Amino acid sequence: MPGNAREKPYVGPCPHCGRSRDADRVSVSEDDVQGAQIQPIKEGEVIALADAIAQAETDPALQAVATGSPGFDWVLGGGIPIGIGLTLASPAGGGKTTLLVETFRSLAQRRVKVLYGSTEETERQLGRRFSRLQGTMPPKLRILCTQDIDEIEQAILDERPRIAAVDSIHKISGVTDDNGFAYSMGSHTSMMLAANRLRKLASANDMAIFCVMHVDKSGNIAGTNTIQHDLDLTLYLNGKQEMRDGRMNIVGIERTLRCDGKNRYSATGRCARFQMLADGFHDLGPWVSDSPPWFSQEEQIK
DSSP: OOOOTTTEEEEOOOOOTTOOSOOOOOEEEETTTTOOOOOOOTTTTOHHHHHHHHHHOOGGGOOOOSSOOOOHHHHHSSSSSSSSEEEEEEOOTTSSHHHHHHHHHHHHHOOEEEEESSSOOOOOHHHHHHTTTTSOOOTTTTEEEBOOOOOOHHHHHHHSEEEEEEEEEEGGGGOTTTTTBBBBTOOOHHHHHHHHHHHHHHHHHHHHHEEEEEBBBSSSSSSSTHHHSSSSSEEEEEEEEEEEEETOOEEEEEEEEEEEEEEEESOOOOOEEEEEEETTTEEEEEESSSSEEEEGGGGSSS
């Protein structure tokens, strides 16, 4: 029987003729049949766009996860979208690792399971590095230190985090193509295949995975632009405005987080400011002008 954009799929016999063999999936109004349920949409199935929109709006597994940081959530368009791969890039020392760990701690404190994977540091190094952050680290913030792509993927499948990060894509090893050909760590093809593999993993398991990348001296993401096209959202962390005390000693640095170039699920160009102090990042909220005032033309986020 036909349905319309306001109706939901019903699993079971037709409410009008009682036959189920000819209509194992029919559309009925919510008030038409008591106990009508939404049938999961199968991959490769031709459906109405209205059904896909309804599922995205009502399925709890697909709802964006708020970070608890007003500036970060503003840039993302309301929270971290689920089922996607994200690029987070900044120059060396830009604070991307600290921003992620701070954000993951906030999520874990609200009982969101998160996994931070490092391909550049050991567990001991991470422990020493983040011992300076104020407050305790909740148990739902898990870490993994390995460079092997298979170990990273297996750990994500075993832990089943809601949000994960791999820092960074440049240091992933063991990447092969469909023909079994292995690529060297840091090569364009290796990074592209690794990022695409992580994006598919996020999509198939209703999670979000940050793929951390570096920005070179020219202001571009190091590697191939294909990665940005393959992933769903691109974030840049940049800025170098120094904060000084009354004696002109540097006490902190202001950073900007910007969604630029690509965002499948919200507007691009949104920007937020952060203070990077000795005890971590402090959110200064959204920046609503075209660009932060301390960026010169040469320093604009590219």
